[in-house]
Amino acid sequence: MRDRLLAAEKVKAIEWRDGALYLLDQRDLPFEENWIACTHVAAVAEAIRSGAVRGAPAIGISAAYGIVLAARDREAEGGDWHGALEADFALLGDAGPAVVDLAWALERMRDRLGRLKGHAEPLAVLEAEALAIHESDREANLTMAQLGVDLIRKHQGNAQAILTHCNTGALATGGFGTALGVIRGAYIEGMVERVYADETRPWLQGSRLTAWELAKEGIPVTLNADSAAAHIMKTKGVTWVVVGAERIAANGDVANKIGTYQLAVCAMHHGVRFMVVAPSSAIDLSLANGDDFPIEEQGGEALLDVGGKRLDAAVDVFDPGFDVTPADLIDVIVTEKGIIERPDTAKIAQLMCRKRLH
Template sequence: METLRWENGTLYFLDQTLLPHETRYLSLTDYRAVIEAIKRLAVRGAPAIGAAGAYAVVLAAVAAAREGREGFAARVRAAAAEIAQARPTAVNLRWAVARQLRVLDIAAGEEPEKVVARLVAEAARICAADAAANRAMGAYGAALLPPGARVLTHCNAGALATCGYGTALGVVRAAHAAGKIKMVYADETRPLLQGARLTVFELQQDGIPVTLITDGMAGYLMAKKGIDAVIVGADRIAANGDVANKIGTYSLAVLARHHGVPFYVAAPLSTIDAAASDGSAIPIEERDAAEVTSFAGVAVAPPGTRVWNPAFDVTPADLVSAIITEKGVFYPPYNFKDNQEVLPIG
């Protein structure tokens, strides 16, 4: 299934809030609707959010072009600023919007319709490059796994989180194709169950053996069943290798270190924010308390319950065994600030 696609001026999203029970595509022609879809997790996963943001800029440019040439660029920039803030932690969103704004600068003085065409082409390049990057990191990551590997993953870093194939699950897919995967264990990933709803769904579709566990079972799983590697994605990686990912990732890294299990992060270079010196510079999104106090519209906590609901946590670099990218595998000590492969984020 395609996560998103652009067709005849309309952006189509697979609504991931409905999976695995219903497959429905949203058709959006307003950039504000894309922002709302990103916020409510209809589209999620850092690379997919980046691609969605790139196409949201296109929709903003289409709307701005209808108002005429005068003030066109300013209107697009104002909308782009809104889009970039839809989810603050996933740096791919800001990165993709910045790429579109560079296109806007390059096309300065051209007719709005020509600028729109340039922006569509750039968004398509972002999507195609992401899918290619995922396959490359899949190959690099698969080489790290032993035959008969038992892998633990968290949240969803698969095709549904990208423009195709996946980051952490891209590694799993490549390893499975090489006959290396014995079992994948998927954390359910509370409070929204992306692991249970999406990761298990993806792996079942591909015929990859998968076992679902609750988040609280990971440590006992490592002790009793044996795990050969933990592989997760990332929403932002700081220059020193600190990794922001779905809440619960930090706990897995601590458990992996205690049990002597390699802890790998698979992410494209666009997820690295070289301007963030360490994890303390990464903004952590906090979400609505209702995500914790209720599930599927049913209250599970007493009225008035206080809630702390960070969507992400930060895993210190010294707990990360390696970072797998489309340009190869990086090992500690990490220093992405001076690495020429890391693209600047505007």
């Protein structure tokens, strides 16, 4: 199966070549495919802050490469370039403070920096670490895809409909994708007849990115309004909702793109199984439960833009970027370390003690 998954990789959003980071600008999709060349850390931070690169794994990978670019510039300046890099770590961290993969990747790069003392080629070592972070995410994607496909085969082996939310594919990761990677794998194995993609209001990641990515790969996709999801579950034979995660608490509560929670409620009502696919780096054991998630509110501009015109009515806007799905609404969490059915605190802790899949 792995060979079939590798052969199906057609979309990528991150490239490191000739000492520069190239990012597919996701703000321009699906209308144009433009690449941003980042040769300095400030450009990487701006790409993260502006949404040119998005998806927690992709942001973390980009930040790791950003540290490589920063180290190159700091070393050229001379002096205590190790110490000077702290400003660059802060710059990248502030670009996406709610993204756990960003903090994880920066901490890994900081740890590697701390073990560089006396090394003859420190920049080469940092570059190798960033490349390893990128490759490990890609490998994790492939492992999660295989595990998720096995679950779908176990519970419903025939061709079926799957519903997803936001974008969790190659555009959001370092390779095959998380939730969308599972869906792609299931399609390759002949177990998916159609994918229903929520448009994902208000930033339309589903219509701009997921539908584009699936169509580009020849996977049958139907784009739908978020508010049609329950009706689709009732009438279109959906057997699984498969989504990603921004962060997972110690008890299995999941923070993800706004609209995920209501999908889980509707899925339970309609007897549709609910799968969360995310790397173990998204699990934050410092958060006891979903009540501890910092839910950032956006400015509301996307809600006030109606038909290309600004809504002038004197109204308040509530525009959270994420919501929290309680663990008791989740059938299974899939990570590269293994799967957890009916997640709880004990099962999450057991998973995080594993060093490898077994």
